[in-house]
Amino acid sequence: MAQAAQGDVGERRRRVITVSAILLVVIATAAMSGAATHRGPVRAVDITRDAGLLLLTLVLALRATTSFSFLKRNSALDDELARAHRASAARAGFWALLVGTGVAFIAGLYIDLPLPQIAPLLLAVGASGAGFRFAALESRAG
Amino acid sequence: MPGETSAERGFGVRLKEVRVNAGLTQQELADRIGVSRKTINTVENGVFIPSTLLALRLAETLGVKVEDLFHLED
Numbered sequence: 075m076a077q078a079a080q081g082d083v084g085e086r087r088r089r090v091i092t093v094s095a096i097l098l099v100v101i102a103t104a105a106m107s108g109a110a111t112h113r114g115p116v117r118a119v120d121i122t123r124d125a126g127l128l129l130l131t132l133v134l135a136l137r138a139t140t141s142f143s144f145l146k147r148n149s150a151l152d153d154e155l156a157r158a159h160r161a162s163a164a165r166a167g168f169w170a171l172l173v174g175t176g177v178a179f180i181a182g183l184y185i186d187l188p189l190p191q192i193a194p195l196l197l198a199v200g201a202s203g204a205g206f207r208f209a210a211l212e213s214r215a216g
Numbered sequence: 217m218p219g220e221t222s223a224e225r226g227f228g229v230r231l232k233e234v235r236v237n238a239g240l241t242q243q244e245l246a247d248r249i250g251v252s253r254k255t256i257n258t259v260e261n262g263v264f265i266p267s268t269l270l271a272l273r274l275a276e277t278l279g280v281k282v283e284d285l286f287h288l289e290d
């Protein structure tokens with residue numbers, strides 16, 4: 075029973091990270107679109123969306139690349155395979171962010187690309203890149 | 217190197233054979249060592265190269281030498 079529960083927790087972690095990464099991309103796209111079209115004072119809906127984006131980015135980055143948890147840690151789910159997957163996920167997130175920032179920099183030379191418009195996408199690229207990589211490695215592990 | 221998560225050429229694994237001979241499932245072996253079943257699965261498939269510590273624990277738990285579980289292939 076406990077063995078099945080451990081497997082369930084591992085699978086749930088993988089699914090939560092995958093869904094969070096997809097959700098982050100969707101919210102970041104909405105934030106980018108909102109920043110591009112909205113003119114005038116900041117609205118409550120924009121603040122809420124951007125706060126959600128930042129919170130989800132932080133949670134996803136922590137879940138995919140560290141063993142941080144408010145609850146008691148399950149040592150079997152924090153073994154050396156999980157640590158190797160997290161290290162690989164952190165590298166993937168780093169490179170996604172680096173390449174994304176480079177592309178944004180080059181694009182910014184040719185088109186108007188204000189920071190409030192591109193920052194949500196860069197956040198999403200970095201955190202989602204790490205999340206997708208971790209989920210893919212966990213899935214491959216069987 | 218330990219912690220690698222992709223198949224390494226020249227690294228041979230006999231863990232599955234020894235585990236099955238010992239009458240253990242992947243989950244049972246994982247529980248005895250304190251790792252996840254996925255770790256045992258990836259080590260058996262040569263996807264994950266374990267650390268020296270984990271290799272020693274596997275060997276000790278299965279009552280064999282490390283060389284009986286892992287070897288270098290030509």
